[in-house]
Amino acid sequence: xxxxxxxxxxxxxxxxxxxxxxxxxxxxxxxxxxxxxxxxxxxxxxxxxxxxxxxxxxxxxxxxxxxxxxxxxxxxxxxxxxxxxxxxxxxxxxxxxxxxxxxxxxxxxxxxxxxxxxxxxxxxxxxxxxxxxxxxxxxxxxxxxxxxxxxxxxxxxxxxxxxxxxxxxxxxxxxxxxxxxxxxxxxxxxxxxxxxxxxxxxxxxxxxxxxxxxxxxxxxxxxxxxxxxxxxxxxxxxxxxxxxxxxxxxxxxxxxxxxxxxxxxxxxxxxxxxxxxxxxxxxxxxxxxxxxxxxxxxxxxxxxxxxxxxxxxxxxxxxxxxxxxxxxxxxxxxxxxxxxxxxxxxxxxxxxxxxxxxxxxxxxxxxxxxxxxxxxxxxxxxxxxxxxxxxxxxxxxxxxxxxxxxxxxxxxxxxxxxxxxxxxxxxxxxxxxxxxxxxxxxxxxxxxxxxxxxxxxxxxxxxxxxxxxxxxxxxxxxxxxxxxxxxxxxxxxxxxxxxxxxxxxxxxxxxxxxxxxxxxxxxxxxxxxxxxxxxxxxxxxxxxxxxxxx
Numbered sequence: 001x002x003x004x005x006x007x008x009x010x011x012x013x014x015x016x017x018x019x020x021x022x023x024x025x026x027x028x029x030x031x032x033x034x035x036x037x038x039x040x041x042x043x044x045x046x047x048x049x050x051x052x053x054x055x056x057x058x059x060x061x062x063x064x065x066x067x068x069x070x071x072x073x074x075x076x077x078x079x080x081x082x083x084x085x086x087x088x089x090x091x092x093x094x095x096x097x098x099x100x101x102x103x104x105x106x107x108x109x110x111x112x113x114x115x116x117x118x119x120x121x122x123x124x125x126x127x128x129x130x131x132x133x134x135x136x137x138x139x140x141x142x143x144x145x146x147x148x149x150x151x152x153x154x155x156x157x158x159x160x161x162x163x164x165x166x167x168x169x170x171x172x173x174x175x176x177x178x179x180x181x182x183x184x185x186x187x188x189x190x191x192x193x194x195x196x197x198x199x200x201x202x203x204x205x206x207x208x209x210x211x212x213x214x215x216x217x218x219x220x221x222x223x224x225x226x227x228x229x230x231x232x233x234x235x236x237x238x239x240x241x242x243x244x245x246x247x248x249x250x251x252x253x254x255x256x257x258x259x260x261x262x263x264x265x266x267x268x269x270x271x272x273x274x275x276x277x278x279x280x281x282x283x284x285x286x287x288x289x290x291x292x293x294x295x296x297x298x299x300x301x302x303x304x305x306x307x308x309x310x311x312x313x314x315x316x317x318x319x320x321x322x323x324x325x326x327x328x329x330x331x332x333x334x335x336x337x338x339x340x341x342x343x344x345x346x347x348x349x350x351x352x353x354x355x356x357x358x359x360x361x362x363x364x365x366x367x368x369x370x371x372x373x374x375x376x377x378x379x380x381x382x383x384x385x386x387x388x389x390x391x392x393x394x395x396x397x398x399x400x401x402x403x404x405x406x407x408x409x410x411x412x413x414x415x416x417x418x419x420x421x422x423x424x425x426x427x428x429x430x431x432x433x434x435x436x437x438x439x440x441x442x443x444x445x446x447x448x449x450x451x452x453x454x455x456x457x458x459x460x461x462x463x464x465x466x467x468x469x470x471x472x473x474x475x476x477x478x479x480x481x482x483x484x485x486x487x488x489x490x491x492x493x494x495x496x497x498x499x500x501x502x503x504x505x506x507x508x509x510x511x512x513x514x515x516x517x518x519x520x521x522x523x524x525x526x527x528x529x530x531x532x533x534x535x536x537x538x539x540x541x542x543x544x545x546x547x548x549x550x
Contacts, residue, residue: 029054029061041454074314074422081348082318084304084499084524086473092525096353098337100182101330101535108132115140116274117547120331123277124182127174134167134174134185138229141187144275145232148550152251152273154266156192157199157233163187166229173227182334184227189279191267192233193240193313196220203313204236204245204263206434207426217311218343219280219322226338234266234279238436239423239443240287240315246436252294253548254514261294263287267325268295273550278326278335282312284319285415285496289504289519292325293486296506296515298544299325300332302340303525304499306352310345316418317348318462319496328544329503329535330358336527356528362536363395368482371400373489380516383508384485387518390540391483399479404471408494411461413453419443420450427451469498476523481533486519501527503534506543515543 031050034057038045045053085091106125109115115123115137126132142160149155170185195201195213202209220230235250237243243250243265250265252258253273260269264281268291271279281288283301292299300323307322314320324335333356342349359365374384392398423443426432432444439445472494476482484491486504495502500521507518520537522530538544 029057040452041457068428072424077314077317077347078421082304082499084469086470086524089473089524091350091352092355094353097355097357098333099357100334101358106131112140116144117327118277119327120186120277120334121182121328123186124184124334127170127185128179130174134170134229135164137185138163138167138187138231141276142231144273145189145270148253148273148275151256151550152253152260152269152275153248154235154250154260154269154273154275155189155232156202156204156235156245156247156266159196159199159230159232162196162198163229163231166224170227170229180225180227181338183223183338185229186227186277187229187231188223188335189232189234189267189270189276190217190220190223190230191236191264191279191281193236193282194220194233194280195311196230196233199233201233201313202246203240204238206238206246206436207431209246213311215311218308218345219339220311222339222343223280223335228338231276232266232270234264234270236267237262237265237287239419240282240284240313241443242437243291244437252514253550254296255512256550259294261291264291264299264325268292268297268299271295271297271325271327272548274547278324278331280335280339281323281325283321283323283496284316285412286492288321288323288325289486289492289502289517292504293515293517296517296543296546296548297325297327298329298332298503298505298538299323300329300336300527300531301502301504302336302527303501303522305348305350306340306501306525306527307336308341308343308346308349310343314422316415316422318418319415321496321499329505329531329538332503333528333531333535336531340527350525352525354528356531359532359536361395362391362533365396365481365533366399366479367391367396367533368399368401368476368479370402370482370484370489370491372402373485373491376488378485378488379510380485380487380508383516384518387483387507387537390537394536394540401475401478401482403490403494404468404475406464406468406471406494408468408490408497411464411497412493413450413458414461414465414497416446416450417453417458420447420453423447465497468494472498472500480523481530482521484519484521486517491519491521495521500524501530503530505534505538506546507541508543509546 034050194217240263243259243262252260267279267281272295288299508516520534
């Protein structure tokens with residue numbers, strides 16, 4: 001066991017031995033220990049009150065010890081499920097519908113390397129018209145992964161044997177007229193927190209780098225059903241934080257001296273560099289939005305409860321979300337169309353239709369914008385204001401508004417507490433010392449510190465979250481979608497707490513030539529409208545068509 005032998009949960013790790021110099025978890029609690037512990041959460045009790053607590057606190061400590069003997073693996077979720085639906089909200093009903101934009105005539109490029117930056121839709125057309133085979137395309141991308149991974153460190157495991165097997169099957173089916181749809185025969189990569197039978201699922205972390213899970217995550221199953229070809233398990237920041245993992249730091253193809261951000265680091269880097277047409281990432285507090293921005297790709301973070309997390313590493317049961325990272329908005333729509341919906345495994349997933357059809361223009365579309373965020377000085381202000389002007393020219397009605405005045409940054413304890421519970425065994429066993437990053441802001445210290453979050457405060461934060469959800473519903477009544485600078489304001493944290501969907505897409509470049517992004521936010525379970533609006537903006541610009549030179 002760890003040097004921290006404290007038999008504690010939340011606050012009561014203090015009460016269970018943090019002040020005991022000999023680390024004896026059985027030593028009787030005293031009123032002095034209770035007095036010292038209560039200072040952590042800013043309460044004061046009288047000597048009599050503290051003395052009255054001792055029997056209860058001792059019982060709690062004994063309960064913790066007993067409950068710790070029950071094995072809990074990361075895939076066991078709490079019996080309490082987060083619900084993002086505001087009071088009175090009615091889920092969309094009826095059938096799903098999907099209408100992709102016309103692809104037009106697509107031909108093989110004179111320079112085969114140009115295929116690296118074809119969209120999913122374009123590659124799908126080449127496959128459907130049998131101008132190229134899936135085996136040829138898969139080998140092309142596998143070779144690029146092998147060539148540039150040494151520079152970018154974006155791959156944990158190449159699944160080349162599986163990929164070529166799947167590609168041969170795709171070719172056989174396409175030749176036989178059994179076309180599964182726009183992803184049939186398309187190579188892709190998945191963040192290495194998704195289980196795939198026969199391959200390691202490392203979570204980017206030293207203690208788990210040899211872990212194998214003998215089943216397939218739902219998202220892997222659904223993409224396989226759509227005919228997509230898994231080419232690689234991609235890097236992620238260790239246990240879904242940042243871009244540093246046990247193999248090093250994943251690099252940004254626009255400037256390989258810098259990191260690709262995280263935690264969907266390999267997903268962003270590989271798509272940006274043209275090593276894969278699309279990849280799957282996850283977000284808890286920015287892990288799709290941030291690497292999409294830094295790497296200049298387009299990322300969709302769906303509504304909480306849209307995509308099953310079965311077979312995915314849990315970090316925060318009430319905040320984790322899965323989404324695609326692609327070259328364009330419509331590519332995100334194509335991928336999302338294959339992965340959303342209940343699977344019978346993840347009880348938080350809602351049954352709601354996905355309806356997508358491109359818009360001819362933005363005339364009559366009401367788009368909110370965070371006026372204060374756009375007005376304030378921030379590094380990407382010029383690009384962000386230019387995005388607003390583009391929307392005006394496209395005919396949108398822009399409506400200024402502000403987010404609810406709730407201190408969402410103070411609510412990050414929700415994520416910290418859930419993450420500490422998900423990886424409690426690391427803390428208690430001392431294996432947290434094996435994690436690569438050990439600075440104050442890294443997981444080991446966060447997990448340990450979260451032991452001192454009182455259960456009462458965690459629940460109170462979630463009650464405030466309920467208020468936030470309902471106030472956001474009122475705030476968003478006046479428009480279809482809204483737009484915001486990606487960083488520098490509370491929106492990213494706030495909407496990860498409420499579960500709203502977003503699309504982050506390129507909107508310019510810094511003075512150093514690095515990509516910037518703008519974020520479009522949608523109504524709950526209305527990814528179709530969100531994607532359609534974002535697509536009109538993207539089609540009117542060309543930032544997503546620029547690519548790094550390796």
